[in-house]
Amino acid sequence: MKAPPFECVVAASVGEALDALTADEDAVLIAGGQSLVPMLALRLAAPTVLVDVNRVSELQGVVRADNGGLSIGAMVRQTELLEQPALADRQPLVAETLPYIAHHAIRNRSTVGGALAHADPAGEWPLLAVLLQGTIDVATRNGGRRIRAEDFFVGPLTNALGQGELVRGIELPPMGSDTGWGFHEVARRPGDFALAGAGALVAVHDGEITSARVVLMGTTPVPTVLSEVEPALVGHRPEDIFEPLEDAMPASESFQGDAHAPPEFQRHLSRVVMQRAIQQAAARAHGAEVP
Amino acid sequence: MNDTTMQVNMTVNGESIEIAVAPRTTLADLLRGPLGLTGTHLGCEQGVCGACTVLLEGAPVRSCLLFAYQADGAEVRTIEGLAEDGELHPLQELFLEKRAFQCGFCTPGILMGLVGKPQGLDREGIRDYLGGFVCRCTGYEPILAAAEAYVAQSEDERPKDGE
Secondary structure, eight states, X not given: OOOOOXXXXXXXSHHHHHHHHHHOTTEEEESSOTTHHHHHHTTXXXXXXXXXXXXXXXXXXXXXXXXXXXXXXXXXXXXXXXXXXXXXXXXXXXXXXXXXXXXXXXXXXXXXXXXXXXXXXXXXXXXXXXXXXOEEEEEOTTXXXXXXXXXXXXXXXXXXXXXXXXXXXXXEOOOOSSXXXXXXXXXXXXXXXXXEXXXXXXXXXXXXXXXXXXXXXXXXXXXXXXXXXXXHHTTSOGGGOHHHHHHHSOOGGGSOOOSSOOHHHHHHHHHHHHHHHXXXXXXXXXXXXXX | OOOOOEEEEEEETTEEEEEEEOTTOBXXXXXXXXXXXXXXXXXXXXXXXXTTEXXXXXXXXXXXXXXXXXXTTOEEEOGGGTSBTTBOOHHHHHHHHTTOOSXXXXXXXXXXXXXXXXXXXXXXXXXXXXXXXXXXXXXXXXXXXXXXXHHHSOXXXXXXXXX
16 A cells, blocks of 8 residues: 655755644654554555654764764664674674564665664664663753663663653663573574563673573563573573573563564473574673683 | 656666656656566565565665666666676576476565575575565475575586676
């Protein structure tokens, strides 16, 4: 189907975009359009006005932060980000994970800010933002505010932005040099929406896990740190985490289930992706080699 | 029906185009309708099937997920712009040789997706890359064979950037 009719404002600046968003409560932002346009084509949304920010230069740019982290503008396209040397240097987990987003042609238009704002429960960017404890930089009529990633994703396809606000970019703190990082997702075909995905940051000493941060997505409404998992892993060798992980996982009843996977399958997939992400991360951790 | 139109200028297969479009007219609809370039196909209109893939500033994009006004000022290349002066592009020659198409519905999208050899595509990456294109006829093997042969062609034999 074709999109319903709308008016279009091609914004030249963040200020102009905010004005247009505020002027009409049914106005919606369009960035890469790779999630929005299918929704319009399926008539799942019928905004009266599209505020196009593709030409807003303030939203561009990837900047190495003085603290060793990375600042990424909302309009940076996934492919463009993958081509930045700063990404491989400073955020190798992001570099590893981005190719899982859809397909190459989609990544050529899809933007970081759009992926964050869309808050897809199976989205790689929401998971990365939460795992890496990023901060979302939000433009508002009063200058701006910052929202921690874990507070930004409120529910499926629901973010913490108010009316007349937009994502300006994300700041990712520096990654620890001793922690290993890993990501794994399961989908029916390469490029499909993930049925389940997990990211992990793991530290290892003398062959045993000393700390782990694990975030799960796809089987949960928002990217989720399962609070029982990290303590269950500490003290175990990475190759022996199946049992502690299985014991620490919530029961099947805690998973909602959907058209693609009933709750038991979601629980199983969740365990699988977490285990693989943790083991990948452990293998990359400094000191992973057994003396 | 919404009457507002937007004026867009773009280059399509080397030709300058100036036209008024409704905001919601997709690039695919512009190409196939007013411009008569029906080689770009519409399979799903959701970005999944890849049949609508064209080159925007040399990079593959889903033309069903771009509004035509967004291509203002850009260079667009479609399947009609692949052969030059009646000479098939080497990738097209390989598709013929390997019998990499049957009904041809998915073919233009795959050709435009492959022609620029995006991301330094190599033999391992091709199978995953073709996951972005739905083909119902061939079972993919002959497409894979043509794509692998294309990737294997030496740098100086192959024209740059899908020329």
